[in-house]
Amino acid sequence: MMGTLPRMLKLRAVLGRHQNLCWNFPSQALKQQSCLSSRPGLLLGSSWQCEVGSKRHHTEADRPKPAPAAAPDRLPFSRITEEDLAFFRNILPGRVVTDPDLLESNNEDWLKSVRGSSEVLLRPQTSQEVSQILKYCNSRNLAVNPQGGNTGLVGGSVPVYDEIILSTALMNHIRSFDSISGILTCQAGCVLEDLSLYLEQRDHIMPLDLGAKGSCHIGGNVATNAGGLRLLRYGSLHGTVLGLEVVLADGQVLDCLATLRKDNTGYDLKQLFIGSEGTLGVITAASILCPRKPKSVNVAFLGCETFEQLLKTFQLCRGMLGEILSAYEFLDSECMRLLNTHLKLTNPVHCQFYIVIETSGSEPTHDEEKLHNFLEEAMTSSLVSEGTVATEDSKIKALWSLRERVTEALAHDGYTYKYDVSLPVEELYQLVTDMRERVGGRAKSVVGYGHVGDGNLHLNITSQAKDPALLADIEPFVYEWTAKHRGSISAEHGLGLKKRNYIYYSKPSQAVALMGQIKALLDPKGILNPYKTLPDDQKP
Ligand SMILES: O=C(O)CC[C@@H](O)C(=O)O
Numbered sequence: 321m322m323g324t325l326p327r328m329l330k331l332r333a334v335l336g337r338h339q340n341l342c343w344n345f346p347s348q349a350l351k352q353q354s355c356l357s358s359r360p361g362l363l364l365g366s367s368w369q370c371e372v373g374s375k376r377h378h379t380e381a382d383r384p385k386p387a388p389a390a391a392p393d394r395l396p397f398s399r400i401t402e403e404d405l406a407f408f409r410n411i412l413p414g415r416v417v418t419d420p421d422l423l424e425s426n427n428e429d430w431l432k433s434v435r436g437s438s439e440v441l442l443r444p445q446t447s448q449e450v451s452q453i454l455k456y457c458n459s460r461n462l463a464v465n466p467q468g469g470n471t472g473l474v475g476g477s478v479p480v481y482d483e484i485i486l487s488t489a490l491m492n493h494i495r496s497f498d499s500i501s502g503i504l505t506c507q508a509g510c511v512l513e514d515l516s517l518y519l520e521q522r523d524h525i526m527p528l529d530l531g532a533k534g535s536c537h538i539g540g541n542v543a544t545n546a547g548g549l550r551l552l553r554y555g556s557l558h559g560t561v562l563g564l565e566v567v568l569a570d571g572q573v574l575d576c577l578a579t580l581r582k583d584n585t586g587y588d589l590k591q592l593f594i595g596s597e598g599t600l601g602v603i604t605a606a607s608i609l610c611p612r613k614p615k616s617v618n619v620a621f622l623g624c625e626t627f628e629q630l631l632k633t634f635q636l637c638r639g640m641l642g643e644i645l646s647a648y649e650f651l652d653s654e655c656m657r658l659l660n661t662h663l664k665l666t667n668p669v670h671c672q673f674y675i676v677i678e679t680s681g682s683e684p685t686h687d688e689e690k691l692h693n694f695l696e697e698a699m700t701s702s703l704v705s706e707g708t709v710a711t712e713d714s715k716i717k718a719l720w721s722l723r724e725r726v727t728e729a730l731a732h733d734g735y736t737y738k739y740d741v742s743l744p745v746e747e748l749y750q751l752v753t754d755m756r757e758r759v760g761g762r763a764k765s766v767v768g769y770g771h772v773g774d775g776n777l778h779l780n781i782t783s784q785a786k787d788p789a790l791l792a793d794i795e796p797f798v799y800e801w802t803a804k805h806r807g808s809i810s811a812e813h814g815l816g817l818k819k820r821n822y823i824y825y826s827k828p829s830q831a832v833a834l835m836g837q838i839k840a841l842l843d844p845k846g847i848l849n850p851y852k853t854l855p856d857d858q859k860p
C-alpha cells in the first residue's frame with residue numbers, strides 16, 4: 321500500500337522547482353486527526369422531463385406540481401396489539417425490543433430531522449425469520465420500516481409513524497468468499513467497514529467506500545444504491561452486485577443470489593431492489609464482485625483557485641492517470657473553513673478549491689511515475705497552485721478525512737439543508753454560486769463538495785435553526801435549477817421521505833406511474849417502508 325518514500329521525495333524535489341508550488345506531507349496536526357467520520361448510526365425532488373429524440377426537455381405546463389415535502393397523513397395500517405407482540409416474541413425469542421429508551425436511536429435519523437414513534441423493534445437473524453415477520457405483517461396489515469445502519473440522509477431509514485422497525489443488525493454473517501472470482505456473499509446487516517477489513521486480509525477490497533462505513537450496513541447500501549468515493553473506478557452497485565436474496569412483502573423469499581458475471585435469462589429482477597429503499601422487498605443477503613486490493617495507492621491533495629481550473633485538472637488527470645485514477649473528489653474553501661472551525665482539522669494547502677485525487681494500481685514505480693508526470697504538468701500549466709502527496713496509509717487516511725468529514729463538520733455548524741444533485745460537470749459549481757447569491761446573509765454557510773468525477777454535487781446550506789423563510793428561498797429554486805440543467809435531484813442519497821414528492825423534476829410521469837404499478841404488484845398493501853420513495857400520488 322505504500323509508495324517508496326525516497327521516490328516521492330524526489331517527486332517533491334522536482335516539483336518544488338516550480339514557483340508557487342509547495343509539496344509537503346501532511347502536518348503533524350493533520351496526521352493526528354482520526355481518519356474516519358464516525359457517523360453513529362447515520363441513515364439519511366426533479367424536473368419533469370420527457371425524451372424527444374435523444375434530448376430531454378421539459379415544459380412548465382406539463383410538470384406535475386410537487387406536493388409539500390411534509391409527512392403525509394398516517395395511512396390506515398393496523399395498530400400493533402399484545403397478540404402481535406406475543407407472535408413476534410415467539411419467533412424471535414429475546415430479540416423483540418419495546419423499551420422506549422432503547423428505541424430512541426432507531427426512531428430518529430442521523431440528522432435528527434425525522435422522528436418516528438415506533439413501539440417495536442424486531443431483530444431477526446435469518447432470512448427465514450424475516451420471511452415469517454413479513455408474512456405475518458402483511459396478513460395483519462402492519463407497516464414495516466426496514467432499517468440498516470440508519471445512516472441515510474433523506475429520512476428513508478426511520479419510521480414516520482408507528483411502523484414496526486425491522487433491523488438487519490443481527491444479520492451480520494459472511495456466507496462465503498471466493499478468492500479466485502473475488503465474489504463475496506454475505507447477509508444484509510454486515511457493516512461496510514467490517515467487510516472491508518475482512519476482504520483486506522484476503523487481498524481484496526469492497527467496490528464501494530463511504531464516509532459512513534463504520535456504521536452503514538451493506539443491505540442498506542444496496543437498498544439505497546449508495547455511491548460513495550470509489551464509484552468513479554468500480555462503478556455503481558447496479559454493476560457490482562451480482563445477486564440478491566430478498567424477502568417480499570408477503571413473506572416469499574426471492575432467491576436471486578447468483579454469483580455469475582453473466583446471466584441473461586430473462587429480466588434482471590435484482591436491479592429492481594437496488595435503490596428501491598426497502599419499498600419493494602427486504603434485502604437479506606447479497607453477492608458482490610470485489611476488486612483485488614491495489615498494491616499501490618497514492619493520494620494527492622491539491623489546491624486551485626477556480627472551479628474552471630479544477631475541471632481542467634480533471635481532464636488532464638483522466639488523460640494522464642488513465643486506468644490508475646480511482647477517485648477525483650472536491651471541496652470548496654467554505655467546507656475547509658467548517659473543518660477548521662468545528663473539527664479542528666488543519667488544511668495542508670490554502671486555496672479556493674481543493675481536490676482529492678487517488679490512484680490505485682498494481683505497480684508502485686509505474687503509478688508514481690504517472691502521478692509525478694501529471695503533477696508536473698498540472699503545475700507547469702498553472703492549473704494547480706499547491707499540493708501535498710501521501711503514500712503511507714496513515715497519511716492517506718488523514719488526507720481523506722478532510723473530504724470524508726465535511727458532513728460531520730456541517731452537522732456542527734447548525735441546521736443543515738442538504739441537496740445531492742447530478743449535473744453536467746461543467747455546471748456543477750454554478751449552482752453553489754447562484755445559491756449563495758440568492759440566500760445572501762440569511763444562511764450561515766453555503767458549501768459545495770462532492771464527487772466531481774461522477775458529476776455529483778453535495779450542496780449544503782446551514783442556518784442557526786430551522787428557518788422556513790430560508791427554505792422558501794432554497795426550494796423549489798434548487799430543484800428547478802437542477803431540472804433546467806438536465807440534472808437529477810437525487811444523485812446518490814435516494815428520495816426517502818424528504819425528496820419523494822420531487823421525483824417529477826427528474827422523471828417523466830409515465831415512469832413514475834410505472835413505478836407505482838411495480839410497487840402495487842410487489843407490495844399490494846403498501847406495508848413496506850410506506851411514505852418513502854414514491855410520491856404521495858402513487859401510493860398503493
Ligand atoms: O452530507 C452530504 O451531503 C454528503 C454525504 C456523502 O454522500 C458524501 O459524499 O460525503
Ligand SMILES: [Zn+2]
Pocket residue numbers: 548770771778812
Ligand atoms: Zn456523496
